[in-house]
Amino acid sequence: MLYRLAGIRHTTYRSARQLFPIPFDRKLLGFVILLGVAAPFYLSPLHLNSYLLPWVIWTTAALGLNLLMGWAGQVHLGYAAVMAIGAYAAIHATRFGLPLEAALLVGGLASSVIGLAFGAAALRVKGLYLAVTTLAMQSIVDWTIVHVPAISGGSQATLQAPTLRLFGLPIETDAGRYWYALGLCAIVTVFLLNVSRTSFGRALVAVREKDFAAAIIGVSPFKFKLLAFWCSSFIGGVTGAILAFCYYRAITPEQFHLEVSIQVVAMVIVGGLGSVLGSYFGAGLVLLAPIFLNNWVASLASALNLSLQTDVLSQIPLVLYGGLIVGFLLFEPLGLAKIYDNVRNYFLVWPFRHAR
């Protein structure tokens, strides 16, 4: 039907190897980009600021973590700590007088250096050890931020982020901040779309599938695991800084706790390991589902005249993240991206299913 393959003939290698070989995909992508860029003109400020902006930023974070978990196959349970390092480093750098672009780089570099240090320690052994070490990293970074007044400004303090600037021009509007975050998300998306077509991406996949087999064909697993840690932490740091500048605008250590790490991991798994599109779906579902479920449960309770404690409602996101992770791992390990793929494959040859 829509995704017709009939009549599409690739006569050059170039056209066969493009990212989106099917014209309908290209048109759909163009349409989605248009919708995304024009969002501030047709969405209310409430929807833009509390739904779409966090979605875009968390998608970027999920993409960064997906590079590590999906492509390189390494667990990371302390991604919020990585983002916290980026956010605090970038804010301190701008206060020090650096322009924002340089501060973002400083944030990314700080995250990747610290993330790499923990990764290097853990990569001597693997699997469970890596998971536990990153868990330890999360609590050590949390503790350091809270207990060193030079970083957080005291244990209960919030740190105001300076105004967002693009090449020195201040950006004060909601739309401006949204476009800034969208721009970063686009850069990371393009990077990840292309990563699997480079030798770097193929090496990561080889290491993920069987590390000693990769070592035999001359791909150094240790080097590429470290590179994956480096890249992923860099993206995480920059995203953390963007989160601080565009969304929170004043940060406290509580915004980067273990629950947030779990949330990002849930996004990656629910969306689909190793899928760019999946990160968009996963971030959307994990962010928006608790909001809608909360509203739904609250309205159900009021309809049935039950008095629900607000504390009970606050448990819903946790149950949902856990339930989503368990459910997807058991029933659809490749996540929402796989479900989308199944639907798409069905329509590729619809209604001639036998032709597949």
Add this chain to the structure above:
Amino acid sequence: MDLFFELAELSISGALVGLMYTLIALGIVLVFKASGVANLAQGAMAMVGAYLTWACLTLAGAPLWVAIPLGVFAMFFVGRGIERVALRRMIGQPAIMVIMLTLGLEIMLRGLLPALFGPVKKRLDIGIDAAPIIIGPMLIDRAYLVSGAVALILIVLAVLYFNTRQGVMLRAVSDDQPASWSVGISVERAIGISWGLAGIAAAAGGVLWGSIQGVDWTLSLLLIKALAVAILGGLDSILGVLVAGLILGVLENVAPVYLERFGVSGTRDVVASLVILATVIFKPYGLFGREEIERV
């Protein structure tokens, strides 16, 4: 002399706490030995055990000597159930998937039980006198002493269990799965039992710890302590977890007090994380672990 007694007092109560950590870490080690799977749901299982015991005691009104065995025994089946429903389907999947699955269970249970029973902290009274015991110039909390003793008894029972027929079966499975298969041992059943025992260990630890600090979701934070103990001990050695538990307990009780005097406050929460990091850097196989973890 005062300094010595202060140190001794801190060390003794630290060691007693360490015994409780050991009890919970035992579950991680048992599952890892039997199936090579990381059990990150252990903290939540401790919490579930404490909640179940509390429910038997308060909601159902059962007497203490019924409620505790009931709660602990129920966790045996919860553990087996988790293995049967979730973990068995994941055999052959990459390690990252299994780790994430147990973590997902941990998160889900951490939210689910407070949502069911109400998030207010519950008091779990298991009938221990609150008055401390005084030995010379030292004060020792009676709850810690009883809990430590119970934990030690359970650990000894676990060691003895490994000499029974079933325990030998578990050891065979942990040694070599295909070989135990070929001599007629049901590997699936052994793994199931190891999860059940992990449930018992978690529940016992959860009840003891819950009687000291109350039952709410924070019980599941014992996960990180148990992981630190398991990793320091070497992941596949019962003796290792016992020693590591004592080390962590003592460190956690002594270090913050002395660091406080140098102006570093609140270090208690990071001791476990630092222990994990130090172990992974300096002695990745732990104190008593078998050195066969691949280095790639």
